[in-house]
Amino acid sequence: MNPDKSSHLKELRGWPLTFLLAGVTGLSVGPFYWLVIAATRKDTEIFDWPPKLLPGGDLGDNLDRLQRRIGLLRVVGNSLLVAGVQTVGALVVALLAGYAFAKFRFRGRTLLFALLLSTLVVPEQVMLVPLFKMMTDLGLLDTYQAIILPGLCVPFAVFLMRQSLTSLPDELLDAARVDGAGELRVLWNVVVPVMRPVLAALAIFLFLGSWNQFVWPLVALRSPDMHTLPVALATLHGNQSTTDYGAILSGTALSTLPMMALFLLLQRQFISGLLAGATKG
Amino acid sequence: MTAAAEPAAPSVPLAEEARRTHRSARWRRTAVPYLLLAPALITFGVFKAYPILDSLLLSFTTGSGAATRDAGLANYRRLLDDPLFWTALRNTAEILVVQVPLMLGLALLMAAGINSVLVRWRAVWRLGVFMPAVTGLVATGVMFAFLLNTEHGAVNWLLDAVGLPAVDWLGRPFWARMSVVLVLTWHYTGYNAVIYLAGLQGIPKELYEAAMVDGAGPVRRFTAITVPALRPVLLFTVVLSTIGTLQLFDEPYVLTGGGPDNATLTVSMYLYQNGFRYFDFGYASAVAYALTLLVSVLGAVQMRLMGERGT
Numbered sequence: 001m002n003p004d005k006s007s008h009l010k011e012l013r014g015w016p017l018t019f020l021l022a023g024v025t026g027l028s029v030g031p032f033y034w035l036v037i038a039a040t041r042k043d044t045e046i047f048d049w050p051p052k053l054l055p056g057g058d059l060g061d062n063l064d065r066l067q068r069r070i071g072l073l074r075v076v077g078n079s080l081l082v083a084g085v086q087t088v089g090a091l092v093v094a095l096l097a098g099y100a101f102a103k104f105r106f107r108g109r110t111l112l113f114a115l116l117l118s119t120l121v122v123p124e125q126v127m128l129v130p131l132f133k134m135m136t137d138l139g140l141l142d143t144y145q146a147i148i149l150p151g152l153c154v155p156f157a158v159f160l161m162r163q164s165l166t167s168l169p170d171e172l173l174d175a176a177r178v179d180g181a182g183e184l185r186v187l188w189n190v191v192v193p194v195m196r197p198v199l200a201a202l203a204i205f206l207f208l209g210s211w212n213q214f215v216w217p218l219v220a221l222r223s224p225d226m227h228t229l230p231v232a233l234a235t236l237h238g239n240q241s242t243t244d245y246g247a248i249l250s251g252t253a254l255s256t257l258p259m260m261a262l263f264l265l266l267q268r269q270f271i272s273g274l275l276a277g278a279t280k281g
Numbered sequence: 282m283t284a285a286a287e288p289a290a291p292s293v294p295l296a297e298e299a300r301r302t303h304r305s306a307r308w309r310r311t312a313v314p315y316l317l318l319a320p321a322l323i324t325f326g327v328f329k330a331y332p333i334l335d336s337l338l339l340s341f342t343t344g345s346g347a348a349t350r351d352a353g354l355a356n357y358r359r360l361l362d363d364p365l366f367w368t369a370l371r372n373t374a375e376i377l378v379v380q381v382p383l384m385l386g387l388a389l390l391m392a393a394g395i396n397s398v399l400v401r402w403r404a405v406w407r408l409g410v411f412m413p414a415v416t417g418l419v420a421t422g423v424m425f426a427f428l429l430n431t432e433h434g435a436v437n438w439l440l441d442a443v444g445l446p447a448v449d450w451l452g453r454p455f456w457a458r459m460s461v462v463l464v465l466t467w468h469y470t471g472y473n474a475v476i477y478l479a480g481l482q483g484i485p486k487e488l489y490e491a492a493m494v495d496g497a498g499p500v501r502r503f504t505a506i507t508v509p510a511l512r513p514v515l516l517f518t519v520v521l522s523t524i525g526t527l528q529l530f531d532e533p534y535v536l537t538g539g540g541p542d543n544a545t546l547t548v549s550m551y552l553y554q555n556g557f558r559y560f561d562f563g564y565a566s567a568v569a570y571a572l573t574l575l576v577s578v579l580g581a582v583q584m585r586l587m588g589e590r591g592t
Contacts, residue, residue: 014399021394025409028471032412034435035424047433097321104314112318119329123528123576125549126569129339129556130332153324183313212417214531215549219557230419234535237423245427252423256416263415267408270415271475 032256039253043246062250069247070224070232076254079229082144082217083210086151090206091199093152098161099187103173113162116155124215132219146220147228151210157202164198165191201269208259229255340566349563356567366568368543369551372458376547377526380462385518388470392477393507407478410471418468422535425464426451429536454544457537461545464532469525473518480514481507516587520580527576548572 038046039062040055066072100106101113131150132141140146168191176186192199214230221227227235233251263270343352360366394400395407413421428435429450437447450460484506492502508515530549533539539546539554548568556565 014397014401017394017397017399018401021391021400021406021410024391025406028410028413028467031424031428031467032416034428038427046427047430049438051435051438093320093324096317100314100317104317106311106314109314112322115330116321116325119325119333121524121577121580122333123524123549123569123572125528125530125552126336126566126573127329127332128553129562129565129569130335131328132556133335133339133562134332149324150328153321153329155325155329158321183317208415212419214417214419215553219553230417233423234419237426237535238538248423249427252420256420259415259417260412263412264408271411 032260035249035253035256038245039250041246043244046245046249058246059250062246063254065244065247066251069244070227070236070251072251072254074225075227075229075232078144078226079211082147082228083207085144085148086210087203087206089148089152090154090157091203094154094157094161094202095187095192095195095199097158098163098165099191101158101162102165102168103170116158120155128215128219131216135220141220142222142226144226147217150216151213154206154209157206160198160202161195164195168194197269197272200266201272204262204266204270207262211255211259336566336569339562340570341563343561343563345560345562352563356564357571359564360567360571365543365546366548366551366571369546369548372543372545373527373529373547376458376461376465376529376545377523379459380465380526381519381522383462384466384470385473385515385522387466388473388518389477391470391474392481395474395478396481407475411475412471413468414472414475416468418531419535421464421468422532425460425467426536429460429463451537452541454541457541457544460536461529461533464536465526465529468532469522473522476514476518477511480511484510512587516584519587520583523579523583524576527572527579548575 034051037052037055040057040059041052042056042058042061045052045056063072101109127150135141135146140149172190172194173186176190181189212230213228214234217228217231218234221231224232224235229251233248233255236248236251340356341352341354342349343355344350391410395403395410400406416424429437431437431447431449431452434450436450440447448456450456488506488510489502492506497505528549529547530553533545533547534550534553537545539550549572552565552568552572555561555568
């Protein structure tokens with residue numbers, strides 16, 4: 001019955017669990033730390049034991065060699081371009097479709113929505129060969145379009161937009177309509193401002209997915225000039241004659257750090273975006 | 282505002298004008314949803330629906346380009362007799378059976394830990410364990426290819442430090458598969474833990490308080506309250522992880538290239554090899570549809586099993 005004593009006990013009981021979680025977190029974050037250190041070290045130091053625990057001064061050199069080997073700037077530019085266009089495009093497509101599904105009654109509504117969602121269970125690999133054939137026939141192989149176009153329709157994004165828009169009160173929309181606003185205007189002036197947090201979360205999620213996509217770009221891109229960062233890294237890593245660990249690891253760090261920074265900066269939106277992805281089933 | 286007002290020239294009687302505006306307003310109302318949907322429907326039709334159907338048709342053909350011809354069920358018959366396909370399937374199944382329960386079990390424990398009021402700095406741990414989920418699969422693969430290096434890798438150094446023998450992670454068939462398991466677990470456990478955490482936080486505290494008043498111990502509280510409340514979330518993660526593992530490609534591609542001796546060849550990698558190394562589109566499509574069948578059957582079975590029990 002001594003509140004002071006019991007809270008002391010509680011505190012003590014919490015410590016083992018706290019240490020355990022700290023250990024688990026260490027295992028989660030440790031590899032990144034190693035990666036960042038390795039990216040700033042010479043080839044010969046990367047495998048030293050005991051490992052170097054502080055960053056070295058070779059990041060510039062490593063990136064320099066990476067630039068000569070895979071055209072780092074161009075490759076990062078490709079990745080940024082693809083991810084940027086795909087994110088904006090998929091966001092617009094999903095917003096428009098989600099709005100239609102949530103706020104209009106029309107013929108075929110349920111069927112179309114079900115059709116869209118049913119493709120969520122189809123493995124991505126099923127589309128690889130037909131998409132490759134299609135892009136070959138259209139002469140789009142090895143172009144940005146080939147990578148960007150298939151990523152514009154993201155059924156889960158449409159689903160998420162519909163879900164969040166359903167809870168938006170109709171009165172808000174009607175008020176704008178009475179004032180004579182067309183639907184696009186209503187969408188832009190009323191829906192978008194209200195939906196900003198959801199749109200932000202979805203945008204981050206889409207960007208992440210696009211930045212990290214690998215199989216389709218691997219199939220659709222031929223020339224090193226067109227490679228995205230993951231494809232370039234995989235190619236460099238798979239090339240047995242290259243043993244330039246410093247360069248490879250600096251590129252790997254470079255591919256993860258923007259995402260890490262974005263995540264740490266916008267963790268709330270990030271997690272809600274990924275959780276939204278999690279409830280898609 | 283809109284074009285509808287313009288044709289109302291002075292010669293048109295007022296009633297006629299009103300009817301016209303009314304009709305155009307109705308037309309607008311019925312057309313608008315389809316116009317809004319158009320971008321989604323077009324991109325969906327061209328880049329999702331069509332490829333899915335085309336893949337099915339392709340799976341009944343052989344040859345390529347102008348030489349493509351009907352093959353009936355030949356690709357599927359070949360699949361059944363193809364030892365490499367069965368190897369890929371067995372590898373995928375082995376990774377699945379070890380990895381999914383391991384990961385989800387750990388994730389549940391992790392979530393319970395982070396959710397406990399006794400633990401300090403919970404936000405930090407939640408952030409930390411979630412971080413791997415943000416990393417790309419290629420980056421993860423490259424990173425672990427170095428960490429798991431037999432002679433110089435940090436993982437073996439750590440094993441050595443605690444007196445355990447070094448493991449030839451990427452060089453032995455069994456350990457190569459375990460490497461894939463390890464990497465997948467590292468990558469996705471925190472992500473699943475955060476999903477569970479969201480589920481845990483949705484359980485009303487009163488339920489636990491009432492159970493404690495009734496004299497239920499921690500184990501009983503867990504089985505009687507926590508697990509049933511989390512069932513939908515558990516089902517979701519089980520199905521999603523299963524589907525994801527069945528489609529496994531990036532990690533083994535980067536980590537082991539499918540080796541050693543095809544020990545980490547997965548169904549998806551086999552599909553890729555047939556399609557884009559041998560350009561056997563028909564056969565690759567048959568593998569793709571076998572994979573689809575597998576994914577849907579396993580998903581349906583899991584939903585059935587977990588959805589029905591105790592509801």
